[in-house]
Amino acid sequence: RMTDVGEMLEDVADRFSFQLRQRHIGIGIHVEPAVGQVLLDRDQIDQVLDNLVSNSIKYTGDGGHLAIRARLKDNGSQLEIEVEDNGIGIPKKDLSRIFDRFYRVDKARSRNMGGTGLGLSIAREIVKAHGGSITLDSELNQGTKVAFTLPVKHEESGGGE
Numbered sequence: 407r408m409t410d411v412g413e414m415l416e417d418v419a420d421r422f423s424f425q426l427r428q429r430h431i432g433i434g435i436h437v438e439p440a441v442g443q444v445l446l447d448r449d450q451i452d453q454v455l456d457n458l459v460s461n462s463i464k465y466t467g468d469g470g471h472l473a474i475r476a477r478l479k480d481n482g483s484q485l486e487i488e489v490e491d492n493g494i495g496i497p498k499k500d501l502s503r504i505f506d507r508f509y510r511v512d513k514a515r516s517r518n519m520g521g522t523g524l525g526l527s528i529a530r531e532i533v534k535a536h537g538g539s540i541t542l543d544s545e546l547n548q549g550t551k552v553a554f555t556l557p558v559k560h561e562e563s564g565g566g567e
């Protein structure tokens with residue numbers, strides 16, 4: 407059904423508001439005005455967003471910052487959503503396997519962080535199932551940015567509402 411992207415992103419932030427406040431992590435949500443409403447599978451995309459935001463919170467120190475941005479690309483045919491943090495980052499050597507099931511960067515850094523290493527692989531499966539793609543960029547000790555695209559299905563002309 408039609409989803410207001412700005413509202414969807416505000417709702418993600420709300421679901422994590424307790425942890426964000428507890429860890430003094432700031433969050434900024436930036437939605438290009440042109441994005442408006444799009445047709446998407448809200449439950450599934452929420453799962454993607456929750457996985458990405460929970461990673462950013464887990465792997466960002468107290469007082470850090472997250473940004474979630476949404477924009478249209480390719481003449482409005484793609485919706486791109488990115489989740490960026492200024493957390494611990496990922497070593498270059500791990501980047502190629504980061505979407506593998508059960509893959510986690512060495513245990514020392516994730517010692518006290520719960521998790522099974524499935525979040526990113528699930529996110530990728532969902533995005534791919536919707537015809538999109540997902541990429542991750544990271545700089546050790548600088549931060550991580552995960553961006554995914556979804557083809558925009560326009561409210562097509564034809565039958566009216």
Ligand code: ATP
Nearest residue numbers: 461462465495510511521522523524525526527550
């Ligand atoms: P789960 O998501 O199943 O709870 P997880 O978070 O460890 O466990 P993934 O979400 O698949 O698993 O992430 C895989 C690994 O990638 C993580 O263990 C972590 O080392 C690294 N990682 C993921 N997101 C980030 C991030 N935003 N910053 C730094 N490292 C990250």
Ligand code: MG
Nearest residue numbers: 461521525526
């Ligand atoms: Mg995870």
